[in-house]
Amino acid sequence: MFEPWNIRELVILAVVGLAGLVLALDDWRGMLLAWALMGVAGGVLLQQTTEVPRELAGIQILNSALLALLFYLAGRRARMTTQKTMSARPVVHGRFRALAALFLYVLARMMAIRFPLPIASPSLLIATYTLIGIGLLIATLSRSPLKAGLGILTMLNGYQVFYLSVQDSLLAIGLMAGMSLLVAFLIVALTMARQEVSA
């Protein structure tokens, strides 16, 4: 029914849309759900890419689901002690943030066309640029370590889309996944430390 190119475009739109939701939502549980779904959509996108082995895409999906579970547990524990941590008033209104996500997507498309990389697929570059931009925006606009951490991991997710498609070495790919886990662990540690301070 759909051409492979069209399916890939749709998945990219889904990834970008979900990343935009992570940016626009205020509730941390909503953010986390959107982030987990974005990770799954990112895995599906990698499955559509011929350069990436299918097993790696599956691992990417599993990784996102596990990290989302870890964050949910950390977030719940932090919320029990400090209501303020998770539901602080946002710095920028949600509608403006959604608009910023759209702007970043358009900018990423322009950049992928204006500055193409010879061995990277332009469609993957669009997803990478958008996710890095949105992740950076989430990280810089958020006050709580958990939300800022979701931004950092969105950036890493975006980068992995590009990295998995250009890197042949399985060791390097494994180390990149290890870095995501390390960042997740640090975010949980920061969230817990903040909870201790607030308590």
Add this chain to the structure above:
Amino acid sequence: MNFPLLILLAVPFLAAPVIYPLRRTPLAAPFAAAIAIALVGFLWIVPWPIATTRPDQATLGAPLVLLGRSLRLTETDRWALSTLWGCAALMFLTAWPFRFERRLYPIGLAAGGLWTIGLLLRPISLGTFFTGGAALLLALTLLGEGHGMEGATQYLIAASLGFLAWVTAAWAAEQATLNPGQPLWTTLTMLLIGMAMVLWLGVWPAYRWVLLLFAEGAPVGAAFTVFLLNYGTWFWLLAWAQEFPWLPQLPGWSAVLQTMGILMMLSSAVLALAERGWGTIGGYAWLASSGLSWLALGLGTVEGIHLSAWTLWIRIVALLGLAFGLAAYRRMSGSTESGRVPLDQGPWVIALLLGSGMALIDAPPFPGFTARWTLTRLLLPSHPLLSLAWIGGAGLLGWALLRELLRPQGETVPLRPMPRSAVWFGIAWWTAELLLLFVSPWLGLQLRPLADAWIHLSLLE
């Protein structure tokens, strides 16, 4: 199998879990320092047989092969690792009297171990993951009782972004080697290295996390973080230049380093005027001090490179003093804001903060002044305005420090008394540091092989 090298790499990771349960006891600091000093001793006591793997580079012992990748120790690496672990030992001792620095010992050893692997591992694209891991792990040393989280969170953002820039730069550098004659890859490599350094070294506009770490983080943990990132990047960049010899020959190389150095020195001097607090001003003084080192390296001349290597030793002593002073100040008043500890109630703390700050901005009679003076003389004929600007920059920072000293005490806060042993340790440390400051020019001369490695790469003469 090169067993001595395996031991060198494994010891920090074996020691970290042993120190972790001891972190709340007074044993942890001397134990961690002893491990770090033992590593330096090990580097020099072991009779490493010279092996030649590449015509242009001899290694100390045969390379160690792990998972199909090689780890090799060269003479330059020996100097770099000695400096890193030697300074780490001093940092651990500095944190000794302060309970809120307890995470530093195990995490510092693990981060140092990861950075060591990153420096020695080839290909460099894989080493990037280990240096990146070390940089990220340092975020844990910044946490402690009563310390703010904003600095640690901002640091994590900068470290993650910097790591991504390094990984992509390594990939682009490999592409440039595989596809010679394509300017895209060399330009991309240079651009990404510049971005990574801006993020990791706290160059304007990505400087805010450095100040937050000193103002609200655990002070010795913050000092350890900026030390490992700054010194580690200096050695890391040397490893890059050795692996990709075309890199220092690029026209943008010197420009990037010089721009960074100038930005660090001038922006910190101007911005410090609008800030208050010993921690924040100390952070600016550190930025200005490391900027001089990068500017000197970026000059690409024999004198500049020697000067850059020489300042490595001078800066660490002043940084240690600043960290100790800030930690003592925080211990007494619960904050690093100015005016909390009056001069009559903590004279040695204020003297340490002021003295270390002045040493960082290279005020006379501290030995850093000779470095600043030499650099000014080097650059005065070609860039007179710039030379005057950074002499003026040091003056502005000095004014900011003096203003902290003269600031009248605001609200009266009850001071927590320092234990007598810690006060004596502080005074002894202050004296030792003063002595170190004056002997550091001679200690710095020992780092000549590091400068020679750069000069050999640049083919200057």
